[in-house]
Amino acid sequence: MEIFDQNSFTIFLMLAALAYVLLSTFLQKKFGKSERLMEINKELNAISKKIGEASKRKDTKEMDELMKKQGPMLSEMMSLQMRMLPITLGLFIPLIMLLTAIEPYTSDDFKVALYDDGLLAHCDAVANDLIYSGCFILNSTQKGAWVVSAEAFINNGSVAQNSTALYVQGGKPSDVYLVSKQHGILEMVLGTKAVSISPYADRQEYSLGQAVSLHAKVSEQVDAASATVNNGTFYFVDLPFALPILNIQRLVGATGFFILASFVFSILISIFRGALKKANVKLPSLAFGKGKPPEQNPPEQNPPAQ
Template sequence: MDFFDQNSFTIFLMACAVVYVVLSNFLQKKFGKSERLMEIQKELNAINKQVGEASKRKDNAAVEELMKKQSPLLSELMSLQMRMLPITLGLFIPVIMLLSAVEPYMLDDSKIVLFDDGLLSHCDAIANDLVYSNCLLLNPTSHKGAWVFSAEAFQNNAQVAQNATAFYVEKGKPEDVFLQAKQHSIIDIVLGAKTISISPYTDKANYTIGETVQLHANVSEQADKVDASINNGTFYFVDLPVPLPLLNIRRLVGTTGVFILFSFVFSLLFSLAKGILKKMNIYLPLVSDKTVEQKAAEQRQAEQKSSSQGKQA
């Protein structure tokens, strides 16, 4: 039984995205020197403006001097960005893995072994023709809508290829689902490694309850095993009020895409809130930076502490 349903998991993802954004900013500030990164960006913007003005005056000496100032700042900027990368990935990857583990509608997915034995009971027409098959009966309780059929090829107990297709039970459309593929990589091709591709398909696209779906997967080479994963027409998704710009996607399927979108939106809101609080000179732990007065007070305390320690010595 799933711990979450569609709506509760969406709310849970929103809450996790808020925590992720706050924690990510805190870690980047503490260990990645994000404040210094912002200072460098401001300095570079100022230098670029000065370079533009000097270029208009045709003051080559000034341009050369400014470029000398710019070079070490760019090196430091690259260094800080590389320093932040492991912090970002070190937090993002475990979070996605944990959230994906509790994604709803995963427990009812079916695993079916595909055969290339020519048996009618397996819906396979010809033996050893590299087309692996099996039958799937749509019973009265089957979910109506878009179904995803994912085929996986294995050699030496390792997955070497994966691809997916969709079919529709009495309703549904292509944009309802997200199809993932894992074929051979460019590196495999360059290295000349043995590559296998797999192409899943069904005997037709649209079905009604009570019919039998013929599952087929055409594999480029003989595989030790070919499996099919069927999501039974149930999966987690979020329909957006408007399509995403450029991508023209309105439905996000799966935890990763939804979480990334929520994190992006909350990150923008977080930055906006920080800017407002900074202008209002208000300090909130984990959100805004300390006020000028607080920083000055801390500096005075540090100087007094250093001075008292020096006298004691």
């Protein structure tokens, strides 16, 4: 049973993004000294401007003095940035894992086992040719773009993942987002040979009720392979306009919309705080035990009348 539908999950993502921006901003300010980082940026910009002016005057002595000031500030800036990174990632990664876990339209996904045994029952033509195969029937009534995600395993661990799309009586490539994970960070660090997997079907366009013959070619021998079919249902948000540079109008999955919402809220909060600063309006801040409120003396009492 799913907790959210399309609209309620979108609202939940927006609230989660707002909470994430506010909390991360507060933690960065309290523990990461984000205000000091802003001060350093301003000072570095001023120094860079002075270095440019001194360079035009060919004043080598002043340039050397300014660059001596610049060095320690750059080191401090990098130190502060590294200090804020665990705060940001410590919030972002668990939150993304939670949002992905409760994302709607995943309960009807189903798995297809893939084999490289040459059996007709598994739709595999040749055994041990590094092409894993499997079959399934399009029993759903869902039309449009479907996503099939193939995964390869060695020692029960995932070593490669890639996706392909099927179009069931409609749909187009821009309707879906295909995930590919061919090179793991651990493999890159250890220098081991990475495994790749390339899924494909016997055709791209299908009708409801037809059989799908699915194949996945791997670059190296693996212990097992399987595929997950999303049944043509998935969470997405269609934006009113395409994102600049990326040229993407449909965001598929919780992660993309959450990142976009966090970015927008971050900009809006910065504008709001800037406007308050110009108007000399100070927002109340939480002390969190750093100091005590000033003690107030009790009002003086007149001595009792004799």
